[in-house]
Amino acid sequence: MGGRRMVERLKEKYEPGEIEEKWQRNWAAAELFKVEEDQDKPKYYCLEMFPYPSGKLHMGHVRNYTIGDVIARYFTMGGYNVLHPMGWDSFGLPAENAAIQRGINPALWTQQNIKLMQKQLTQLGLSYDWSREITTSQQDYYRWTxxxxxxxxxxxxxxxxxxxxxxxxxxxxxxxxxxxxxxxxxxxxxxxxxxxxxxxxxxITAYADRLLENLEKLPGWPEKVKLMQENWIGRSEGVEVGFPLERGEGKVSIFTTRPDTIFGVTYMVLAPEHPLVEELLATAPNRKELEDFIGQVRKEDDLTRTSTETEKRGIFTGSYAINPLNGEKVPIWLGNYVLASYGTGAVMAVPTHDQRDFEFAKKYNLPLKVVIQSPRGDISVESMREAYVEDGTLINSGSFCGLNNQEAIEKISDFIEQEKLGKRRVNYKLRDWxxxxxxxxxxxxxxxxxxxxxxxxxxxxxxxxxxxxxxxxxxxxxxxxxxxxxxxxxxxxxxxxxxxxxxxxxxVCSSWYFLRYADPKNSEEAFAREKVDYWMGVDQYIGGVEHAILHLMYSRFFTMALHDLGLVGVDEPFVNLLTQGMVLKDGAKMSKSKGNVVDPTYIIDKYGADTARLFILFAAPPERDLEWSDKAVEGAHRFLNRIWRLVADWQDVLGSQKKQKSGEAEQELRRQAHLALKKVQEDLTDRFQFNTAISAIMELVNAAYHYREQAPNPDPTTVGEVVELLILMLAPFAPFISEELWTATGHEGSVHKQAWPQYDPAAIVVSEVTVVVQVNGKVRERLAVAVDATDAELEKLALASPRVQEFIGDKQIRKVIVIPKKLVNIVVA
RNA sequence: GCCGAAGUGGCGGAACCGGCAGACGCACUUGACUCAAAAUCAAGCGUGGCAAACCCACGUGGGGGUUCAAAUCCCCCCUUCGGCACCA
Known part of the structure; x- marks a missing residue:
């Protein structure tokens, strides 16, 4: 604890406007948040997704950046060398639209917006190292892009x-x-x-497998995001098989994940855009009809074309191919439901075991052939109402009959490769970027x-x-x-x-900006490898879930590619990812068109940044959507006022040399302080539960008010310790008021450069605990018991209670369960 | 249609490995202060029963199950939100 010096009295009223402006200036002048590489401390890279400089901060930004700021400040206090930068994703259409519509120079427009937003971020009290600021639309950045x-x-x-x-x-x-x-x-x-x-x-498809496999190496990412990327990459294993044309030299290649059903093929379907179509047209008797069909399908927009709702339509080309496994003649159709862009743009159709093929076959009266029998043996062409897509045993499949279909997938694939009819292949839904x-x-x-x-x-x-x-x-x-x-x-x-x-x-610009922050001023290269290797990967990345695929997958690709080129050490950019929820008003996302936008600047002007931060952290856990509430904002403001008054009130006590007795009330207050500290620390370390951390601080403040009521002569030592702990644990959440109170309680230096305090385990220890006594699982009694009471003692005490006896009555005790320090359950019958 | 997440007081939310459901805050009620109001401080506040309770019953979307004990674990269903959507 630093020495105390004489300080001015705090004003009676908490006036955030004044103090927040003062500390903004002081922190900037002192370059409080500037960092350099430091081998003596563990590094921590805390990053929030940088914004497009629209010129106006919205609540989503406030939430995103406040969360990041609490983490950065907490880790700084925890002794880490924290990199916490900010910059601008400043290329993009809005600047160009402003130029077209209002004749404003895009570069100038962007620059002005950046100025406006910088000011708003500074007002929020965000601890950025502004010396590392980057702007993607400036030459010194985009030349490296x-x-x-x-x-x-x-x-x-x-x-x-x-x-x-x-x-x-x-x-x-x-x-x-x-x-x-x-x-x-x-x-x-x-x-x-x-x-x-x-x-x-x-x-990017060259990295499809790695992008997929590496997801397992990202335990710090939300499952939801990993799953979304997994689905987007859409890996599927199968075989590509060539079906020779009946006439001529060519063949139709198809991709299937179900080679076990290949003996059930009764027709094939090509996408209208398939390259072979032109050749087939040449010999087709119904050429005109075919051309009409192709024209119709191509005219449809993508949405209708790819919707499951759209009716499947097709037309026979007049040509046949040969099923290479059983020599059967297979009619070739064109169909609107086959995508030219996936696989080979052609499919084999097995209507009995694929629902789409089933619907198509029913519509055009194409033949059905069952090749997989269910364990119940009830599958037949006559009784079929829908395709049978479950597992079963192969029938009508030549030498493969009798095999379980899962086995058959492997056996038939092996056969196809041996006989050079085709080969195993992996397909992805992912396309090149x-x-x-x-x-x-x-x-x-x-x-x-x-x-x-x-x-x-x-x-x-x-x-x-x-x-x-x-x-x-x-x-x-x-x-x-x-x-x-x-x-x-x-x-x-x-x-x-x-x-x-x-x-x-x-x-493209935002796929590597996190690397540039490590070495933002470098004019010789994009970044020095040693600096990037010191700071990367990003220990905590925070942003909206809307980037789950776009930005987050592109950045992963970039990092992998640059890693392979020897430019960076890591091959995954973001170690831990937090996707924060949206800020809602009246149950809907804030938007101009809905007219439910709350302007952050208005809130800051009215209550101060500390209140805005506190509300947004307290109202919901970070991943969840947050409902805006004017009343709850006032509640957050009230809480800061309560702290202010408490400290202002105790300023005299803090300065007093008088020794007071430290009795039970003091011990209890101290206990509350250290309990709160433990809770805040756990909530910030294990998981970012800012809401419960703040509620713990609120409980401490309530306990302090309670103590003040009880003790007419407060003990300066206890009060000093408790107030100091209170300010320190409040600091990451509400940086301005914390700094002001820190100074006003006689401390030297910034509260934000202090070490996070260690809680005193001895202060938390209690001699008595409340143990609940249940009879048949229902709470009937609470007993104050010594913490170290044995199971036998607990049982005895529980049974001795008259109330408990009443509920037992003359019933037989079957069992007694004792959970030390918590509960005794007496089971009677 | 498929995949995923979530359903807890009037509201936002808490409850760590199955052990007192509702921490903390908002709203509301009452009291103190005040000529009065606001602010502040103190107290109450799940539902039903009762004059009232420190008493009893019920209670974490619905139904079943496992367990001495379930918001928490298992099965079925409903609702809301998010993602994908003919990917062969």
Whole structure:
């Protein structure tokens, strides 16, 4: 405990506005939260997902950053060297829209917004090391985004190809699969259409297996998020089998996870986009009908096309293939329910054991053949109402008859491979990540197209985004029209060449920002490996669950790829992940359109940041959704007032030299303080239960008020210790008032640089406990008993109670269960 | 349709490994202070029974089960939220 010095009296009233502004200034001047690598302390990297600088902080941000701040401050007090940075994910459409609609320069608009938000974050009392601030739209950052892209490009992990891609007509750009939600753009909700375009991709599928397997190495991630990623990657094992065409040389390759049902194939279905279709059309007698069908299906939008609700439709092509396992002739159909983009774009159809095939076969009167019999033996074509998809025994399957179908999957796969009919294959739902965007406000893709040399990497970085461009209301990217940008020379041959005019998806920028924080000012390289290796991985990452797939999977991919290139030591970026719940008002997410938005600035102005923080931490556990309540905010404010008055009241006692007797009341108060400390510590260490930690502090304050009532002459030693502990444990939650009270109680230095206090186990010890006595499981008596009472003594005491005897009456005692220090249960019959 | 999470007072929530259900806060009621109100302090506050209780019964979405003992474990069902959605 530091020495006390004479201090000014605290004002009677708690006035957060004044003190919060004062400490904002003092902390900034003292660079209180600046960190450097330090080999003598354990490091702790605490990170919250950085925001898009919209210019206005919303409650979701407040919650996200408050949670992170409590963790950062708690670990700092716990002796860790804590990295707690903040920055801006500042490329993106809103800046460009502002330019188009209001003629504002996007860079300037972004810069202004950043200023506004910085101020709001500072007001919240967040302990960021602002010297590490990064802005993804600035050259000193995006040149390294470009550089990292080139490293992936050279490693064969970035490529350009023509493909049917998602196009948002409103945003006027392509989208990654992950950005399409129910057939609509995740940003603006417009219906997404398909376009055949040449686009840049990252080969994330090369990491599909690792992204999946590594999930097991992430025990600190919520199961929910891991499951979502697992489903998104969508790994399935099966075999790819070639069905030779009846006429001609070709064959139709299909992918199936159910090779055990291959003897039950009665037809096959191709996607209308399948490359073989054109060939089949040439010889088809019903060519016109087929073309009509294809035209119809292709016209349908994605949502209808892929909905389970949509009726399955198909048409026979007139051609046949041969089932290579039994030589049967199999008609080839086209169908709207087969996806060109998954597997081979063609399926074998087993209507008896696949529900989709069953429905299709029933509709078009295609034959059915049972090849798996249920253990009850009741499966027959005649009695079937739906496909039989359970396990069973193989029938009608040549030499494989009699096998259990699970075994048959292996045996038939082996056979297919031996006979070279096909081979085992793993398929993924995951597609490569489409990273190019037809927008202006993003990092330019550093590629130059030369007529002689083709696509050439531009190593002369940064490729600067030109500032003076014309924004047109049409919504098209102005980069393509910017001649001074487009026209350049080829780095290889020096001849005339043109630049790529697409920019990166902003998710590319945010896939490595956590690495840059380790070395944010480096102008020679993206980051020094030793600095990144010191700070990585992120010990605690905090953000909204809406990034469960997008940002969190892209960042994992990036980290793995950079690890393989030898640029970073870790291959997983985030060790522990906390996904915080939403902030609701009237049961719904706060949104402008619903008119239920509560402005954080308004709350801070009215009650102070400490109140806002305390409310948001207290109202619900962090993972759960939080319902906003004006009344509960006032409750949080009332609590801080209560602490303020207590300390103000006791200021005289603290300064007093008078020794008072330390009696039972003092001992009890001390016990409460150390109990609270233990509870807060446990709640912050094991799991981030801020709500119960705060309730423990509230109980301590209640106990202190109780003591004040009881003891007209409070003991300065006890009061001093209790107040000191109270302020220390409040510090991570409500940093401003804690700092003010810390100073006002005569301490030197910042409360936020103090070591977390250790609770005194001796202070917590009690001599007596209350033991509950039950008769047949119902509580009938409570006894005050010595803590060290033996089981036998407890039983004796319980039976001696007249009340207990009353309930036992003349019944026989069957059993007595004794749980030391807790309970005695007497079982009677 | 499939996968996952959650259902506890008037409300937000607590209850760690099966051991006193409802901590803490909000709302509400009462008392003190005040001419009065607000603020503050103190006390009460699951439902039903009773004049009342320190008494009794019931009570953690519903139904069953395991156990001396279940909010907690098992089975079935209902509701809400989230994710995926013809992935062969």
């Amino acid at each position: 470009q550089w990292l892209f080139l490293q992936l490009y050279k490693a064969g992990l970035a490529y350009k190809k023509k493909a049917a891609v998602n196009w948002c007509p409103s945003c006027q750009t392509v989208l990654a699969n992950e950005q399409v939600v129910n057939g609509a753009c995740e940003r603006c909700d417009s219906e997404v259409i398909h376009k055949d375009l040449e686009q840049w991709f990252f080969k 489409l990273i190019s965007r037809q927008r202006y406000w993003g990092a330019p893709i550093p590629i130059i197209y030369c007529e002689k040399c083709g696509a050439v990497a531009d190593e002369n970085l940064p490729v600067v985004l030109p500032e003076n461009v014309a924004f047109k209301p049409g919504g098209q990217s102005p980069l393509a029209d910017c001649d001074s940008f487009v026209n350049t020379t080829c780095p290889t041959c020096g001849g005339p060449a043109k630049r790529e005019t697409d920019t990166f998806d902003t998710f």
